[in-house]
Amino acid sequence: ALEVLAGGLELATLVFMDLEEDSDGEIELKEIKFRRMPRSIVDTGYGLERLVWASQGTPTIYEAVFPEAVSFLTKKANLEAKLEKSGTLISENAKLCGVLSVDYGSDLTKLRQMVLDRLNLQGYDLSLSEFTSTIEPLEKLFAIVDHSRALAFMFGDGIVPSNVKAGYLARMILRRTVLLSKDINVPEILPEMVKHHIDNFSSTYPELKRNESHILDMVNLEIERFTQTLERGRRAVKRELDSGGINQDKLLELYDSQGLPPSVVRKFSEEQGHSIEVPDGFLAMVADRHQGETKNKKKSERHIASEPTKLAFYEDMEKREFKAKVTYSDKSNISLDSTLFYPEGGGQLGDIGFLEWNGQKSKVIDVQKIGDVVLHQIKGAVPPLGTEIIGLVDDDRRSNLSRHHTATHLIGAASREILGSHVWQAGASKSVDRARLDITHHRRLTREVIESIESKVNSLILEDHAITT
Structure with a gap:
């Protein structure tokens, strides 16, 4: 890979690819075998927002990409003075954070100390608590600005919060943003921030304005649901504390079953006079826990030794009778060179009907598509390979x-x-x-x-x- 840098800022990456993993390959790297690809590829990715940052010279990328949103939120959160006073510190912090080797699950306190040590070598004179109290509120502010933009586009693109896939990501982003907003004393700001982004981006993305009422309705509903989750969670935390306390496993369980981030569990525990320790890298632990539960589900690799079946039902949807030749035959299944029988798929059942040949007649009771071959399951006698048949599709069922x-x-x-x-x-x-x-x-x-x-x-x-x- 080749990285394009400007003043230490990575602007683009070029990845050169000419190998693919192959257990029989002749090239071995790090005990993994590869073979040469038939075509060499250069995959280039440009960080467009980073280019904007580099051209603007602001302390952080957020002030370059979201100047109006940052200004709006700093006023609402009464952080204008802190941002203005700490501009140079934030800029140096951003540069130094960029050269750290940060693994998923790293100790944040140790990383902050590493950055602080470098800053103090440059002439700063800050304790860790002073550094953290300056940086953290602004980091949270920038995260709110960025997350609220993401929510505006995710909801505008049709993603609905849920407990799976993209919907789960949207829900977690929204809940994290709500908690961050409370941390900087603007607990009700999220709908305003999302609306601010809609107004700001709608000249380029007019669909945001068209979907504004839906987007804001979704934001408000999810906030309401999260509030209810927190109330249930407060009671759940009390039950766990009363029954023996909250260790790491209980913390993971509360996150999985109740949707309670560890910071919330800690806060609820402190309200009831208890102290719990939240391990660094908590989300890495969640990921590892679920990875262990994931089973590799492989699709059936069944292969039918037959030529592809022509899907004649696409040519004439009203036709119900046809002639074809058997191209594969076993004890209870056949495939044909062409068929009007529609195979099960897309939530729709397959066709049924009859096959006739040489004075015989058998019922087609199921139809499945395996690769490029349509397999017809037969009840009764099975026509042998090469037989010319007449197929009759059940019209009532198909219609x-x-x-x-x-x-x-x-x-x-x-x-x-x-x-x-x-x-x-x-x-x-x-x-x-x-x-x-x-x-x-x-x-x-x-x-x-x-x-x-x-x-x-x-x-x-x-x-x-x-x-x-």
């Missing part, structure tokens, strides 16, 4: 499944129109007599909202639009 498939699309479109552009399909199931659509939304749907969606779908059906695939 019902198709109607329900279309209905889920209509419900999804109506939901987006009524609830907002953040709504996406999170899951679906289509069967012969019913269908279900799961959507991303941050509030429970009221009866009035459900009726509005239903009314919109019925209107679309009555408009009799042509359906294309």
